[in-house]
Amino acid sequence: xxxxxxxxEKVTSLDYLKELSKGNSGFVQEMIRIxxxxxxxxxxxxxxxxxxxDFTAIRQVAHRMQSSLPFVGVNKVxxxxxxxxxxxxxxxxxxxxxxHLFSKVKAVCERAQAELR
Amino acid sequence: MNREGNILLDGKLLPPEISDRICILVVExxxxxxxxxxxxxxxxxxxxxxxxxxxxxxxALQLEHFDLILMDIQMPEMxxxxxxxxxxxxxxxxxxxxAMTAHALPGERERCMKSGMTEYLTKPINEEELHQIIVxxxxxPAHQGAE
Numbered sequence: 226x227x228x229x230x231x232x233x234e235k236v237t238s239l240d241y242l243k244e245l246s247k248g249n250s251g252f253v254q255e256m257i258r259i260x261x262x263x264x265x266x267x268x269x270x271x272x273x274x275x276x277x278x279d280f281t282a283i284r285q286v287a288h289r290m291q292s293s294l295p296f297v298g299v300n301k302v303x304x305x306x307x308x309x310x311x312x313x314x315x316x317x318x319x320x321x322x323x324x325h326l327f328s329k330v331k332a333v334c335e336r337a338q339a340e341l342r
Numbered sequence: 343m344n345r346e347g348n349i350l351l352d353g354k355l356l357p358p359e360i361s362d363r364i365c366i367l368v369v370e371x372x373x374x375x376x377x378x379x380x381x382x383x384x385x386x387x388x389x390x391x392x393x394x395x396x397x398x399x400x401x402a403l404q405l406e407h408f409d410l411i412l413m414d415i416q417m418p419e420m421x422x423x424x425x426x427x428x429x430x431x432x433x434x435x436x437x438x439x440x441a442m443t444a445h446a447l448p449g450e451r452e453r454c455m456k457s458g459m460t461e462y463l464t465k466p467i468n469e470e471e472l473h474q475i476i477v478x479x480x481x482x483p484a485h486q487g488a489e
Contacts, residue, residue, distance in 0.1 A: 241466075245378065245381070245382075245469070246381075247385070249381075252377075252381055255377065256374060256377060256378070259373050259374055259377065260374065263373060263374070285416065285418070288416045288444070289371070289372055289416075291444045292372040292374070292375055292444050292465055292466070293372060293374050295466045296374050296378070296466065
């Protein structure tokens with residue numbers, strides 16, 4: 226079990242990226258750089274979509290975010306929550322639950338970003 | 343690139359005349375997935391083009407020849423199933439189209455196959471599974487010399 230600087234259990238893991246990269250550390254760094262650029266944008270887009278009650282955008286952004294999470298291992302922590310946001314967006318229902326799940330997803334993603342910087 | 347820039351088939355290097363004639367169209371809007379797929383195909387020495395939505399893919403298909411399409415499902419502008427239906431019904435192309443998606447919503451797989459897709463890969467792409475797809479559709483004897 227890995228821990229971050231604050232003694233909390235790490236939410237990220239680079240095992241998958243390192244395996245894919247076959248020792249190419251430039252590729253790993255490039256993927257982390259892209260994640261650190263895209264993930265905050267996705268969180269902002271999702272917050273805006275929720276604020277606007279735009280279920281189509283909620284579904285689309287949650288789906289896009291879901292694709293990115295495995296690259297830095299965060300899927301193990303919040304994949305089910307992001308999938309549920311996508312499902313609720315698809316069904317156009319339960320905004321309070323979407324907001325509740327989003328709070329958790331946002332907190333974990335921000336921890337992930339801090340670990341990767 | 344691996345040793346010769348060729349695809350390994352059953353542990354054997356393929357002659358460049360085979361890997362050189364393959365060109366794959368990757369239709370994907372997620373930048374990390376674009377990078378990963380490009381990284382793997384580059385490693386195998388396989389030529390490819392990346393389009394970030396279905397409309398751009400249709401433009402590319404009308405200008406260039408491709409041997410196989412890796413198609414994301416949910417994309418802005420034009421999604422994967424609509425793009426596939428257009429390719430089959432309007433462009434009349436029989437090219438293998440492999441769906442790529444993260445955990446699918448219920449019924450998504452059926453919608454993919456109904457739209458005319460050939461097979462289904464789960465994202466993030468597994469290198470071994472992608473390799474098997476390329477061998478199956480582009481390199482196996484049944485497809486040698488096929489358009």
